Amino acid sequence: MGDYLRAPMSRPRTLARMEAKPRVVAITGSAGFLGSNLVGSLEEDDRVGRVVAIDTVPTPTAGRKTRAYDVDLTQPTADARVAEIFAAEHVDTVAHLAFLAAPTHAAAWAHELESVGTMHVTVAARQAQVRKLLLWSHTWLYGAHPSNPNFLTEKHPLRASSREPFFADKIQAEEQARKLAQRAPGSVVTILRTAPILGPTVQNTVSHYLARRIVPTMMGFDPLVQLLHEVDAIAAFHLAVLRDVPGTFNIVGDGVLPLSTVIKLAGRIALPIPHPFAQTVAAIGWVAQLVEAPPAFLKYLRFLCVADGLKAREELGFIPTYTTREALLDFVSAQRLRDLKLLTESAA
Amino acid sequence: MKRKGKKKARSPAARSVPPPSSAGHPAAAPVDGPPSDEQDASERLVAAEGADVPQRARPRKRPARVAPPTADAVVTVPTLEVSAVERPSDPHVVARIRELEERLDRMIDEHARDRESSDQVAPAPTPSRPEIPRPPSSTRPPPVPEPEGVFDTARELLSTDFYLRKWGRLGLRNRSEEVDEFGYDPVYELKVLPLFDFLYEKYFRVEVHGVENVPRDGRCLLVANHSGTLPLDGMMLRLAVRREHPSHREVRWLAEDVIYHFPFLGSFTNRMGAVRACQENAERLLDHEALVAVFPEGLKGIGKLFRDRYRLQRFGRGGFVKLGLRTSTPVVPVAIVGGEETNPMLTRVEYLTRALGIPYLPVTPTFPLLGPVGLLPAPTKWKIFFGEPIDLASYGPESVEDEILVGRITEQVRGDIQQRLDQAVRDRRSIWFG
Numbered sequence: 194m195g196d197y198l199r200a201p202m203s204r205p206r207t208l209a210r211m212e213a214k215p216r217v218v219a220i221t222g223s224a225g226f227l228g229s230n231l232v233g234s235l236e237e238d239d240r241v242g243r244v245v246a247i248d249t250v251p252t253p254t255a256g257r258k259t260r261a262y263d264v265d266l267t268q269p270t271a272d273a274r275v276a277e278i279f280a281a282e283h284v285d286t287v288a289h290l291a292f293l294a295a296p297t298h299a300a301a302w303a304h305e306l307e308s309v310g311t312m313h314v315t316v317a318a319r320q321a322q323v324r325k326l327l328l329w330s331h332t333w334l335y336g337a338h339p340s341n342p343n344f345l346t347e348k349h350p351l352r353a354s355s356r357e358p359f360f361a362d363k364i365q366a367e368e369q370a371r372k373l374a375q376r377a378p379g380s381v382v383t384i385l386r387t388a389p390i391l392g393p394t395v396q397n398t399v400s401h402y403l404a405r406r407i408v409p410t411m412m413g414f415d416p417l418v419q420l421l422h423e424v425d426a427i428a429a430f431h432l433a434v435l436r437d438v439p440g441t442f443n444i445v446g447d448g449v450l451p452l453s454t455v456i457k458l459a460g461r462i463a464l465p466i467p468h469p470f471a472q473t474v475a476a477i478g479w480v481a482q483l484v485e486a487p488p489a490f491l492k493y494l495r496f497l498c499v500a501d502g503l504k505a506r507e508e509l510g511f512i513p514t515y516t517t518r519e520a521l522l523d524f525v526s527a528q529r530l531r532d533l534k535l536l537t538e539s540a541a
Numbered sequence: 542m543k544r545k546g547k548k549k550a551r552s553p554a555a556r557s558v559p560p561p562s563s564a565g566h567p568a569a570a571p572v573d574g575p576p577s578d579e580q581d582a583s584e585r586l587v588a589a590e591g592a593d594v595p596q597r598a599r600p601r602k603r604p605a606r607v608a609p610p611t612a613d614a615v616v617t618v619p620t621l622e623v624s625a626v627e628r629p630s631d632p633h634v635v636a637r638i639r640e641l642e643e644r645l646d647r648m649i650d651e652h653a654r655d656r657e658s659s660d661q662v663a664p665a666p667t668p669s670r671p672e673i674p675r676p677p678s679s680t681r682p683p684p685v686p687e688p689e690g691v692f693d694t695a696r697e698l699l700s701t702d703f704y705l706r707k708w709g710r711l712g713l714r715n716r717s718e719e720v721d722e723f724g725y726d727p728v729y730e731l732k733v734l735p736l737f738d739f740l741y742e743k744y745f746r747v748e749v750h751g752v753e754n755v756p757r758d759g760r761c762l763l764v765a766n767h768s769g770t771l772p773l774d775g776m777m778l779r780l781a782v783r784r785e786h787p788s789h790r791e792v793r794w795l796a797e798d799v800i801y802h803f804p805f806l807g808s809f810t811n812r813m814g815a816v817r818a819c820q821e822n823a824e825r826l827l828d829h830e831a832l833v834a835v836f837p838e839g840l841k842g843i844g845k846l847f848r849d850r851y852r853l854q855r856f857g858r859g860g861f862v863k864l865g866l867r868t869s870t871p872v873v874p875v876a877i878v879g880g881e882e883t884n885p886m887l888t889r890v891e892y893l894t895r896a897l898g899i900p901y902l903p904v905t906p907t908f909p910l911l912g913p914v915g916l917l918p919a920p921t922k923w924k925i926f927f928g929e930p931i932d933l934a935s936y937g938p939e940s941v942e943d944e945i946l947v948g949r950i951t952e953q954v955r956g957d958i959q960q961r962l963d964q965a966v967r968d969r970r971s972i973w974f975g
Contacts, residue, residue: 339801342821343723413804415811417724449722451808457712468804496801497817518719 215242218434219284219323221266221275221314222291224250226395227329230427231288231434232259240435245282247275248291266291266310267302272317279321286434288327289314292366294390294397296359296486307362308369315373318380325381327433328370332386332443334363337416337496344501347386347441357489367441374439381439385429388445388500391520392423393527401485403459404528409475409484410452412465414495417449422515422523429511438509443500448516452494458518459525468495723793723822726812733813740773741780744920745879748975749785751927757788760827760870761930763834764861764954766853766962767842768880771918772796775815778834778875781925793826794834795819797843799900820864827868834875835861837951844901847885851878851962859951862933866941866950869934874954876961879923882972884908884916922975926961 218235222228223246233254235241244259246252255261262278264271279287291310297303311328318326335345336352351367353360367384374382389399399420402408421444429444456463466474471491478484505511515523530536717728741747755761763782768774775794782792795818801807816822818835826833836842837856845854865872890902907915931954940946969975 339807339817340798340819342819343817344821344825346821411804413806413808415808417720417811449720449724451716451720451724451726451812454713454716454718454720457708457710457716458718460708462708 215240216285216434217241217243217245217282218286218288219245219247219279219282220288220290221247221264221310222289223252223255223261224248225290225292226294226390226397226423227426227430228252228288228290229254230423231290231430232256234427234431235434238431238435243282245278245284247278266313267305271310272313272320275313276317276320279317279323284321284323286325286327287314287318287323288329288430288434289366289370290329290430292329292363293359294395295401296357296398296490298482300358304358304362308365311366311369315369319373319377322377323380325383325437326370326373327430328366328382328384329430330363330367330384330386330441332388332419332445332500333493333498334360334367334386335498335500336360337492337498339496341497341499343417343497344499345443346501347443347504354489354492357487359487360489381437383433383439384441385433385444385505386441386500387426387429388419388421388443390423390426391420391524393523395423398486398490400524400528403455403461403524404531406461407464408456408459408461409471409494410456410463410465411468411471411491411494414468415451415453416493416495416497417499418452418455418517419445419449419499420517420520421446421513422520425511425513425515425520428514429505429509432509432511436509440504440508442505442509442511443502444505444511444513445500445502446513446515446517446520447502448518449499450517450521455521458521459528720812723814723816723826724808724811725793725814729812730814737776737780741777741784744918745777745923746975747777747781747923747925749781749925749927752782752785752925753787754927754929755782755786755790755832755873756871756930758790758830760830760868761832762827762861762865762870762872763792763832763875763927764872764958765834765836765875765877766851766881766958767836767838768845768850768877769843769883769918771884771916772836772843773883773918774836774877774880775810775834776813777880777923778877778925779814782832790832792832792834795823795836797840799840820860823861823864824868827864827870835864837861837955840900844889844903845881845886846889847882847887850881850885851966853955853959853962856951856955859947862947862950862954863941865933866936866947867938869938871930871932871934872950872954873930874928874957874961876926876928876958876965877923878926878962878965878969879921879972879975882921883918885919921972922969924965924969924975926965928957928961931957 218241220228220232220235223232225248228246228248229252232244232246232252233256235244236254236256236258241258244255246255246259246261247264248261249263249265252259252261260282264274264278266275268274278284289311291314292307293303315326317323332345334351334353335341335349336354338352342349351364353364355361355364370382370384374380390397391399391403425446426444429442433442450458453463468491472488475484475486475488475491479487502511502513527536715729715732717726720726755763763778765774765778775792775796779792779794783789791814793814793816796810796815798817798819800810801817811817816826816833818839823833823835837860838854839857841854845852861872864870884903884905886903886905888904890904891900894900894902902909905915907917909915931950933950936946
């Protein structure tokens, strides 16, 4: 993790309040990739007094400081239960990370978890007067459009296809978090929009896509791609737990690569599909469960969706340690071992 | 073998029992006596070789080599200090240890015999080479089954990502592994540059006037008329400044979004150094002190009919002036003559084209008639005129809000370019030779 985590806070007021007493951080979705790694990294941080892990599955990285609660956010009474936990543990900061890393066929369940689950968490946070809410979001929500500027800033509207539940649920979750910020004026709501996360251990849509031997692409389209290394993603959330910076931030790695270069560096074979047919092919593939993403993701193979990380650098102090290319090469070196069956691991 | 020796060292009681291994294979045991404890594998090997081929001149050497280790062994065994633990007083325990050791020895020998017999099958066709010393089976590493090994290697070579990675590298031979933040790929440009160099030098025979008006460094906006059904003017402008300008600056030109809807076109122009035209991109480029070319006519400029050639269309909504005011960038008007006759558009077909995602279908004397070949540009003579820079820094960034001022500057730039175009068109005697 970067040294900047240990650097003194930019604002002395924040520093004073933080050193007063170690904070209690609640993490929803603590068994997921981001959740479990954040629990592990907060365990080692003296500035965090206790970690409250909320998930239906035990957190693998839970240690001395962690208290685990088994809560299913899709249940209708989850909000009361979560509020109870927040109040009993005197939770100061909630990191809401209970989101899916890859689209699922169980769209109704995903909606309950992501959209309604976020509602439960925000309601509970407001009731228990939690000071700070951290939300995981995605730069994919900007949508891939030919009219996108090369670097999307946080002010840009979220134009991802609202017909695709994977994006729609996350957009709704962001709206609920913003609503909380309006209703509870003293609270700090930080939304971190991460670029597609890639690294040696993370499992998500992008890693599944690049794990294929033959990778489908759109014929004649070669958009620029931006990635975020998994270590940087965890560091960004750790940083956002420690620093009180309200607002929305793009958390991205430096540099961009054309999709074709990404595929070539990964040692894959690109299968160009003419885009007029691609929609149908992808729809059939998705229904038949042959491909890992629904047709709405095809736009990301055609058009640009790259975000500008300047605001996070200046206000949050987040500086990525890996560039897009380094994140990709780190993934490739691990994927090479997986290809040869020298490395096996369960999905995180 | 090492394990066997070690074990014996720990329990000298087993010494007295003749090891059954001597019955198993005639090689090692009877000649050397019980294997010495501290002998290392290589020495055993030498000793065994000697035993195996007594008819050679080896035996003379043998006692000298074998004796010292055995003597060593005798000396070193008590120093191991394990005998106190290993020599229990209880005869039951001693008997049990002996029994277990015999069992283990038997198992090892059986294993060795199995291997021996399988080995005997293999070397049978080649009995003519008896001089090759065979080390005792127990000292050899487990034999690698050969045919399987070959197949394994072959499978590995064929199925690993070795070739896929090679394939990837091969695919990247004409591309750089890293591009700049707008996707400009210098290696790719270098590869296609000969074509554009040919167009610049031989085909269009571009003539450049007043290129010294472009500042040597720092941000600058080049504002030019847009022309040609195929917009080659961006690339020609880029080449002109790179070749003729004293500091050989790189022009990044802003391209219409419409090309990004099409396959190949968008990614190609992007790699060549074009950037999608929008305020955010232009501001970012100018913040990096780049030299940016804009074509404010946009799509209307490309879609001009032949009879409207060199008549400037509306300059958008003055976006380039606002950009220049906001970023305090000087504006250099540029007139490009010759480009508007390369693909003389007679008419535009606009119905049914929306369904294909094309704004219009150009009709030139050659285009739909000769198929894609008809899109080749005509070899007209090109001239590029750079005007005096217009300084916008003096107005201050807050004057962006002043719509009247923005309109006035837009008209001033537009008039400057139009005047240069008119002058150049009036002065030229031939479309083809200038």
